[in-house]
Amino acid sequence: MDAEQLRENAHKMVDFIADYYKNLETFPVLSQVEPGYLGKLLPDYAPNHPESLENVLADVQSKIIPGVTHWQSPGYFAYFPSNSSIAGFLGEMLSAGFNIIGFSWVTSPAATELEVIVLDWLAKMLQLPEHLLSPGQGGGVIQGTASEAILVALHAARDKVLKKVGKTSLPQLVAHASDQAHASMQKACQIAGVHPENCRLVKTDSSTNHALSPDVLREEISKDIAAGLIPFFLSSTVGTTSSTAVDPLSSLGKIAKDNELWFHIDAAYAGSACICPEYRQYLDGVEEADSFNMNTHKWFLTNFDCSLLWVKDRSALIQSLSTKPEYLKNKASEVNMVLDFKDWQIPLGRRFRSLKLWMVLRLYGLENLQCYIRNHIKLAKHFEDLVAADSRFEVIQLLQFGHSSVMILLLPDSATIIRPLIYGSLNFVKEILFLIVVPCVFALVCFRLLPAHDDQDCGNKLNQDLLDSVNSTGKIFISHTVLSGKHILRFVVGAPLTEENHIISAWKIFQDQTTFAKETKYT
Ligand code: PLP
Numbered sequence: 001m002d003a004e005q006l007r008e009n010a011h012k013m014v015d016f017i018a019d020y021y022k023n024l025e026t027f028p029v030l031s032q033v034e035p036g037y038l039g040k041l042l043p044d045y046a047p048n049h050p051e052s053l054e055n056v057l058a059d060v061q062s063k064i065i066p067g068v069t070h071w072q073s074p075g076y077f078a079y080f081p082s083n084s085s086i087a088g089f090l091g092e093m094l095s096a097g098f099n100i101i102g103f104s105w106v107t108s109p110a111a112t113e114l115e116v117i118v119l120d121w122l123a124k125m126l127q128l129p130e131h132l133l134s135p136g137q138g139g140g141v142i143q144g145t146a147s148e149a150i151l152v153a154l155h156a157a158r159d160k161v162l163k164k165v166g167k168t169s170l171p172q173l174v175a176h177a178s179d180q181a182h183a184s185m186q187k188a189c190q191i192a193g194v195h196p197e198n199c200r201l202v203k204t205d206s207s208t209n210h211a212l213s214p215d216v217l218r219e220e221i222s223k224d225i226a227a228g229l230i231p232f233f234l235s236s237t238v239g240t241t242s243s244t245a246v247d248p249l250s251s252l253g254k255i256a257k258d259n260e261l262w263f264h265i266d267a268a269y270a271g272s273a274c275i276c277p278e279y280r281q282y283l284d285g286v287e288e289a290d291s292f293n294m295n296t297h298k299w300f301l302t303n304f305d306c307s308l309l310w311v312k313d314r315s316a317l318i319q320s321l322s323t324k325p326e327y328l329k330n331k332a333s334e335v336n337m338v339l340d341f342k343d344w345q346i347p348l349g350r351r352f353r354s355l356k357l358w359m360v361l362r363l364y365g366l367e368n369l370q371c372y373i374r375n376h377i378k379l380a381k382h383f384e385d386l387v388a389a390d391s392r393f394e395v396i397q398l399l400q401f402g403h404s405s406v407m408i409l410l411l412p413d414s415a416t417i418i419r420p421l422i423y424g425s426l427n428f429v430k431e432i433l434f435l436i437v438v439p440c441v442f443a444l445v446c447f448r449l450l451p452a453h454d455d456q457d458c459g460n461k462l463n464q465d466l467l468d469s470v471n472s473t474g475k476i477f478i479s480h481t482v483l484s485g486k487h488i489l490r491f492v493v494g495a496p497l498t499e500e501n502h503i504i505s506a507w508k509i510f511q512d513q514t515t516f517a518k519e520t521k522y523t
Pocket of ligand 1: 080144145146147148182184237239240241266267268269295307
């Protein structure tokens, strides 16, 4: 690589990216292209001769950007966020610059050592128990994703229990989580050879705000043991994907301890909020965890990918995942003086990801990071308030879905009959209800439109139509979930550029799409 060529081209690329951010709000947030669009625009074969960067960037502008969904747009409110920041971006650049593969300490000592230090910093910010930090028997490691984090934890737990009960007992092993746990739990079971029927997703409902009930879990575990099965793994979630439900860690941790289960905590999204003292309570009970995970690439200003996993007993992980081929042997590893993170993960190769996290922590500092989180939560509450405060809406019922849930009624403004939003496949809907389904704890607002009469299919269609209609404006992008059979709209505040005006505009889009359908399409 020629250093001067790099300087010249990298400057052009930085200019291109800076312009992208400058123009971000001019693009439809959700890409509006049809499947297969790109094959029609690009040649069938790679070029024989080099092309200019200018030509490639022109194609990015005209052909690639239309097919990009803009996760960094301030109008992005879907799924969970995937934060980018200047610090995260610079860290990624530096990592690309060094381009080391830090699988063993010796392959780049700074990569391993910085990772240990930064994970300990984060553990202290989250007030994780001492035994998850590196000076003890545990420690932290950066995985690519939360899915890999749960997989390696489950793998280690499986091997630990099989050592005790014998390898032939694999078909009897049972893993537990709630039915709200992320699908990565099922995938981890699949890969680790846990029988599909033994991946138990314990049913939750609105009576616990979709959190895992310790009583129900205890009962299930007793039944499994009575049936000759071997429960070995319990995964709990702080901030479930559908509705940010928080499982009761202290009670679950006790159940795990009583039954000798590996206790994993998945705080992939909500873990970030727990750096604020007022949200730390959601981690109470983490003292019992065998492993704990949070994704700094979601809501912590660290560019993808950067998923943090801490374990209480690193030897369990290492015994489960280590290999010692001749071609990787080196003195430092042989005499056990160092950590080799290749033995804490699935692949051999690993990027220098701690650089970007280190830069985020240093360039922003704890106080700014706390303000960042608090601001998003404040904006989400604002959105929740807007739903409730609109003059056409009336709070008609409390306590339906937990202590602070509200049901909101959009008053019919005339005798107008409102039909559903886009397809007209539903019959008459006389009035529309907005329901805030679960209290907004972090920065996710779950709500839905209700048809006046209690027909679940009708309500689900109505909400699917509203979602499609709102997303087709290109101004915002939201996603959905299903809770207790009901189609719910999810509105997550978390893009770094989102400000109050974007929240107000977003709510107006919901109002317009509802009113538009009412006034122009079906009256
Ligand atoms: N756990 C939770 C609670 C999540 O919300 C998600 C994704 O949103 C995951 C795990 C999976 O994350 P990843 O994409 O890092 O595997």
